Amino acid sequence: MRIDIASLLRPHLRQLQPYTSARDEYSGSEGVFLDANENPFGSSTSQDFNRYPDPYQTALKQEIAKIKGANPAQIFLGNGSDEAIDLLFRAFCNPGQDNVILLPPTYGMYGVSAAINGVEVRNVPLTPDFQLQPEKILSAVNAHSKILFLCSPNNPSGNAVKREDILFLLENFPGIVVVDEAYIDFSEGASLLTVLDQHPNLLVMQTLSKAWGLASLRLGMAFASPELIRVLNQIKPPYNISGLTQETVLSALQNKGKVDEFIQLILEERKFLQKELERLPYILRVHNSDANFLLVQFEHPNQVYEDLVKEKIIVRNRSSVLHCAGCLRITVGTREESIALLQALEKVCQS
Numbered sequence: 136m137r138i139d140i141a142s143l144l145r146p147h148l149r150q151l152q153p154y155t156s157a158r159d160e161y162s163g164s165e166g167v168f169l170d171a172n173e174n175p176f177g178s179s180t181s182q183d184f185n186r187y188p189d190p191y192q193t194a195l196k197q198e199i200a201k202i203k204g205a206n207p208a209q210i211f212l213g214n215g216s217d218e219a220i221d222l223l224f225r226a227f228c229n230p231g232q233d234n235v236i237l238l239p240p241t242y243g244m245y246g247v248s249a250a251i252n253g254v255e256v257r258n259v260p261l262t263p264d265f266q267l268q269p270e271k272i273l274s275a276v277n278a279h280s281k282i283l284f285l286c287s288p289n290n291p292s293g294n295a296v297k298r299e300d301i302l303f304l305l306e307n308f309p310g311i312v313v314v315d316e317a318y319i320d321f322s323e324g325a326s327l328l329t330v331l332d333q334h335p336n337l338l339v340m341q342t343l344s345k346a347w348g349l350a351s352l353r354l355g356m357a358f359a360s361p362e363l364i365r366v367l368n369q370i371k372p373p374y375n376i377s378g379l380t381q382e383t384v385l386s387a388l389q390n391k392g393k394v395d396e397f398i399q400l401i402l403e404e405r406k407f408l409q410k411e412l413e414r415l416p417y418i419l420r421v422h423n424s425d426a427n428f429l430l431v432q433f434e435h436p437n438q439v440y441e442d443l444v445k446e447k448i449i450v451r452n453r454s455s456v457l458h459c460a461g462c463l464r465i466t467v468g469t470r471e472e473s474i475a476l477l478q479a480l481e482k483v484c485q486s
C-alpha cells in the first residue's frame with residue numbers, strides 16, 4: 136500500500152533533531168582526532184578498541200547489500216532483531232492510543248515490546264494449521280493500527296505462511312507490515328526482499344543469529360524503503376553496533392560458502408530427526424518445518440519435558456501456547472545431539 140511514512144510517524148518525531156555524534160560531524164578516516172574524548176594512547180586490551188565505531192556501519196552494509204541484493208540505504212542494523220522491533224514501536228506507536236496486530240502463536244518479543252511501550256495488541260490467531268487469516272486481520276484494523284507483525288517461517292510452528300496472503304496484506308494493510316524472516320535460510324520459499332522496491336510499507340527482518348551462527352554478536356538486519364530506514368536511523372542510539380561486532384561480522388561475511396554448508400547440514404539433520412521422531416509410537420505428530428527446529432506433539436508434554444531435563448536434554452515447552460497443545464519445540468542439533476535426544480526419549484517415554 137502507498138502509505139506516507141511521514142504521516143504515520145508519531146507527531147513529536149516529525150520535528151526531531153537527532154543527536155549528532157562526533158563521527159556524524161566528521162566521518163573521514165585520516166586526521167588527528169581530538170573530537171570525541173577518546174583515549175589517544177590505546178586500549179586496556181591487546182586489540183585496540185579506543186575509537187568509537189562507525190555509527191552507520193557503512194562497510195558492513197555495503198557487504199550485506201551485495202549478499203542480499205539490496206541497496207545500503209535500504210538496510211538498518213540493530214543489536215539483534217529486537218532493537219528494530221523496539222524502534223518501530225517508538226517511531227510509530229503512540230502509547231495508550233495506537234495498536235499493533237499480532238498473529239499468535241508467534242514470536243514473543245513483539246508482544247513484550249508492545250507492553251514495554253504501552254501499546255495495545257490486537258491478536259488475530261493463525262488457523263490451526265498456522266496460516267494467516269487475511270480478511271480477519273483486516274477487520275481487526277482501525278485508524279490507530281500502525282504495525283502488523285508477521286513471522287515466516289513462523290516461530291514456534293516452523294512453517295512458512297502463504298506468500299500470496301502476505302502480498303495481499305502488503306496491498307491492503309494501512310500501516311507498516313513487518314515480515315520477520317529469522318528462519319528464511321532454512322526455507323524453500325523465497326524471501327520478501329524480492330518485492331522490497333514495490334512496497335514502501337514493507338520491513339523485512341533477518342538475523343545473523345541462526346544460519347550464520349553468530350547469535351552472541353547480536354546483529355539483526357532490517358530491510359525497508361530508504362524513507363523508513365531513515366526514521367530508524369534517526370531514533371536509534373548513535374553507536375548501537377559495537378566495533379568488535381562490525382569487524383567480526385565483516386570478516387564472517389566473506390565466509391558465505393561456510394554458511395551454505397551449515398544450511399545444508401541443518402536441513403539434512405532436520406530430515407533425519409523428523410524421520411526418526413515420526414517412528415516413535417508416543418509421538419502424536421511432527422509438524423513439517425521450514426526452520427531449524429521441529430514442533431513435536433506428545434501425549435504428556437510436561438512429563439516428557441521434565442524427564443528430558445533430568446537427562447540434561449533441554450527443549451522448549453510450548454504446550455500452553457495457542458494451537459500448540461502437547462507440543463515441545465526442538466532445535467535441530469548435530470547428529471550426536473539428535474541421537475542423544477532420541478535415546479533419552481526412548482528411556483523417558485518407555486517408563
Ligand SMILES: *Cc1c(COP(=O)(O)O)cnc(C)c1O
Pocket residue numbers: 214215216217242286290315317341342343344345350353354355
Ligand atoms: C531467533 C529469532 C529472531 C532473532 O533474534 P535476534 O535478536 O536477531 O537474535 C528474530 N525473530 C524470531 C522469530 C526468532 O525466532
